[in-house]
Amino acid sequence: MTVSNGRQFLSIPGPTNVPDKVLQAMNRPAIDLYSGDMLGITASLLADLPKLFRTAGRCYIYAANGHGGWEGAFTNVLSRGDHVLILESGRFAIGWGEMAKLMGAEIEVLAQSGRKAVDPAAVEARLKADTKHTIKAVFVVQIDTATGVVNDLPAIRKAIDAAGHPALFMVDTVASLGTMPFEMDVWGIDVAMCGSQKGLMTPPGLAFVAAGPRAHDAHKTAGLRTFYWDWTFRDGPEHYQKYCGTPPEHLLFALRAAMDMLFAEGLENAFRRHALLAEATRRAVAKWAEGQVLAFNIIDPAQRADSVTNVLTNGVDPQIILDYCREKCGVVLGVGIGNLTGKAFRIAHMGHTNAPMVLGTLAAVEMSLKALKIPHGAGGVEAAIEYLASEVVA
DSSP states (O other): OOOOOSSOEEESSSSOOOOHHHHHHHOSOOOOSSSTHHHHHHHHHHHHHHHHHTOSSEEEEEESOHHHHHHHHHTTTOOTTOEEEEEOSSHHHHHHHHHHHHTTOEEEEEOOOTTSOOOHHHHHHHHHHOTTOOEEEEEEESEETTTTEEOOHHHHHHHHHHTTOOOEEEEEOTTTBTTBOOOTTTTTOSEEEEESSSTTOOOSOEEEEEEOHHHHHHHTTOSSOOTTTOHHHHTSSSGGGGTTSSOOHHHHHHHHHHHHHHHHHOHHHHHHHHHHHHHHHHHHHHHHGGGSSOEESSSSGGGBOSSEEEEEOTTSOHHHHHHHHHHHHOEEEEEOOGGGTTTEEEEEOOSSOOHHHHHHHHHHHHHHHHHTTOOOOSOHHHHHHHHHHHHSOO
């Protein structure tokens, strides 16, 4: 017997739920790419994307996933043989660096535990040791969904400045843009990239890169530039140059609708909504952890992300929880990835999500723990409700 009939709850950290308004925006014929509405949509998106990144710099739109956004970021500012410092806090900064390595960069990983954020002091020490300034760029993610950590970008910027180092500061915001504050210019970030499929509530297939003045200076002599990703070509006057060919029209229709929804809610309100739902999730996990089986992957509560929570299962195969939630309840949780493969599951609470969706997901998890007789503290869902009720007042 199952109780899974009905709309499936997608609680994975990307792709996230796509709002009905966004799906409806895609339900239209293709249009002329040389005139009319398409020109207006492109102009509006290129004007509004910097508002999300909080930058006066230029933004570029690619028909690509997040990995394409990585390539669009570093090929425009690096040359073959450039030394790049990768700040490890999970799988994704490492992956970004591995891609740069395949393109000819030399990468160095500032390694650390997968259970905490990047240590700014370690960054400062490494950059101070680079007296010849051979390191040309520093790669980091704001939120790494593989571990569930959030990195302190202003502190990392201060570390770079304290070292007196000229390296470009490059940030992956795929799991953070639209879910928490990001201040590209205020925090001194030179290049930032994102994908459409998480906090921006749009189907996978679009990537964005934002570039500041120092990035554009580096671009002038970058040796890894390729035609498709090239900022200079995309800054050209013709509409097709903005996409290096045919624009991904229906994804752009979707993005326009999603951004309109986000602006209508208000970015600060969206950040607060994510923070509330994340903390409600953490209250539930903290209760379950009293059974000495489940635990938070990220040890320091201040370093836990507001878009995804990673839950260790400490000797219990997480697949049985995943299978029960999917097959019996119609709730799809995220699997553990990277070093947490087979050791954890992930609960996403980002993008187009609300209290009933998160509480329903938490209820399915707690139901699975009881049904599978996995030791856990009782009252996780109740703790989440109590927290939200105390914060979301009449």
